Amino acid sequence: xxxxxxxxxxxxxxxxxxxxxxxxxxxxxxxxxxxxxxxxxxxxxxxxxxxxxxxxxxxxxxxxxxxxxxxxxxxxxxxxxxxxxxxxxxxxxxxxxxxxxxxxxxxxxxxxx
Numbered sequence: 001x002x003x004x005x006x007x008x009x010x011x012x013x014x015x016x017x018x019x020x021x022x023x024x025x026x027x028x029x030x031x032x033x034x035x036x037x038x039x040x041x042x043x044x045x046x047x048x049x050x051x052x053x054x055x056x057x058x059x060x061x062x063x064x065x066x067x068x069x070x071x072x073x074x075x076x077x078x079x080x081x082x083x084x085x086x087x088x089x090x091x092x093x094x095x096x097x098x099x100x101x102x103x104x105x106x107x108x109x110x111x112x113x
Contacts, residue, residue: 002026009107022095033098038091
């Protein structure tokens with residue numbers, strides 16, 4: 001059984017930083033593309049960052065230069081370092097195993113102005 005557990009969300013002032021973590025149980029992690037996405041109230045889900053099994057990354061334009069996705073295959077964990085946070089980054093952030101349907105429960109990130 002695969003489980004994804006996110007942590008690290010919280011309330012931060014604009015310009016601040018947070019580091020999200022997503023621990024993945026099971027053997028699915030190391031060979032799969034991992035995704036962070038987010039959903040703000042009243043808005044559609046938005047893909048934020050992607051990391052392949054070999055560490056290649058992609059970002060949505062709105063977070064480029066501010067967010068960094070990384071992974072530790074030994075720990076079955078994917079991270080999202082978020083710097084220079086803006087109020088528009090406020091959302092519930094989810095990690096996913098791409099193409100699998102496996103998704104975490106989400107962690108709330110709130111950025112105050």
